[in-house]
Amino acid sequence: MISFARGVPAPECLAVDELAESARAALERDGRTILSYGPGGGYGPLREWLAERHGVEPARVVITSGSLQGFVFLAQHLVRQGSRVLVEAPTYDRPLKILARLGAEIVPLEMDDEGLVPDALESALGAGDAPAFIYTIPTFQNPSGRTLSLERRRRLAELARERQLLVLEDDPYGLVRYDGEPLPSVFELASAAGGGGEQIAYCSSFSKTVAPGVRVGWFVLPPQLAHEIEALAVSTYISPPYLSQATVLEFARRGSFEPNLERVNGLLRERRDAMLESLAREMPEDARWTQPQGGYFVWLELPSGPPSGELLAEAEEADITFVKGTDFYPEGRGGERALRLAFSFVSPDEIAEGVSRLGSLVRAAAPTAPAL
């Protein structure tokens, strides 16, 4: 099975030996703290390290076991039955499920090649109760691979301030860039404009830059919200497992973070290139796909192809798999002829082979009328 479904790094991206050494050294350095209960918001020295990188007080940093856990805390805290939450359409599927479980009214916002469309946001803001928050992945978005342009980032930061809108900026892929210049985060733009960026809840993770299994995500929150989320963490698990948090910090302190990231980005760039080259070679003329400068995903649209659920069933018979577009829309309304293709896990050769098989299936399918 060639999996374009797994949005995870290839095994060779994992710096096993260095992390093994880092775990040992972290425990030898600070074992009694790491092996005891402590603050619910995470391992103190890592909070300080992250706080310095983001230019905030350590108390505004809350480290969770992966950033999804923090999303759950935020959603539990901010969302009541019927609360409106604005999301990009398409967007990461797990938050959609969490919001649905909490009874949120999920409002999808249109995107184009430059990401979230600001006019769509403005009209959603004008059309109902004040939302609990807007959830956005501005850089190398999951699932689309799209990146919000600088101008739109500025506009989003402005809107957040003007409308007292809480923006949850999810940024796991920002450092996983293969070409082009880094863009400032919405949080950075909002901070630079004054007010400490307190309309923005920023989160990121070491899943893509160190390893997903360490389960170390972090949030930079407005002070009061940080306090409340930390209290929720304490009442859920007392304190998080510090060992993996201390291991990541030790890895960084040894100077391994940047060189490892460069190595990982090199491995992933080859995969991104293989994906884009294969799509250009294999896909029919009316197919469209994104051209991500980083991250894990390409979003492929096949306007005259079969519904992606049907295509997925055929693909799995040909030993390839992907995630169908509808999974990334609230209630599955959208993306009927779209596919999320992850290029992070499989090798360049497997990508070429998998896209070739996919192309055959697409070309063999009887052309159908585009979805309305």
Place this chain on the structure above:
Amino acid sequence: MISFARGVPAPECLAVDELAESARAALERDGRTILSYGPGGGYGPLREWLAERHGVEPARVVITSGSLQGFVFLAQHLVRQGSRVLVEAPTYDRPLKILARLGAEIVPLEMDDEGLVPDALESALGAGDAPAFIYTIPTFQNPSGRTLSLERRRRLAELARERQLLVLEDDPYGLVRYDGEPLPSVFELASAAGGGGEQIAYCSSFSKTVAPGVRVGWFVLPPQLAHEIEALAVSTYISPPYLSQATVLEFARRGSFEPNLERVNGLLRERRDAMLESLAREMPEDARWTQPQGGYFVWLELPSGPPSGELLAEAEEADITFVKGTDFYPEGRGGERALRLAFSFVSPDEIAEGVSRLGSLVRAAAPTAPAL
């Protein structure tokens, strides 16, 4: 400050160097698995190890970041607004808060020196809707130090079967025994009686036997419930941090678990002895306290003493602290003249000194009428 409030092991209980070596070895042995996403129910080899110890299929074992996290999952899954949950009175305060937040109707059940009183359970079962579950800590209970007698364990297992009552048996202290013979768990008794113990949700943790900071708790659940709780774990944090789970397993595989436990129990036995001797020396004649054969806690009742909130304020001025009894009752209704004294964290000398100071405060307080 001499703290009788901290229910945590003394720092010298932590096997820092062995755990540092175990963390390194675990990553070297199985790094690619540990550093990746995987099953939400925990690190596979540890699930297998635990399953074998409990005589169940691995799929019935769900490992969480400390057992409180698992309690939250179970409560979220089983409790709706107004659901009845039966608890021992007094009981561990964190579950009370979680249940209150979820809107449960918390029904306190009377205890005596042999633990939960079965007649109290039977009349609660007869007095309202079927409860979502009963929460019990049968061995060296937090906060009372009491242990449910063998006869009552049998009765509880029977009642669970007869009434289709789900029993959540929380057993973090069972192996932390200083004298006397181990008792079978309610889960073991129910399993031996047939039906796979499927009315019992058993949980325990490595917090007291390895280190609290590893945050490795586990549940043995009926198959369907295990499946549902694992799904809830996946949708909350994808998978837990495997590093600390793999470290604990490596520690056990090296043969360190039993010798370390014996060493820890020796350290804690001295503290328990110091506590009981000091209480006998310092407390007034009408004071009563439990005589735990293990665990971390003594429950002290002062029928003619001041309300324990007042005593706590005075104690803190004398640089000693404890947790007042009312914290361990639903809505604080009960334990007005009771104290939870943890002997796990402080040294034997500090215990003698702290109880001496406490005794002076108690003797100096004007005798008051016993609470009704």
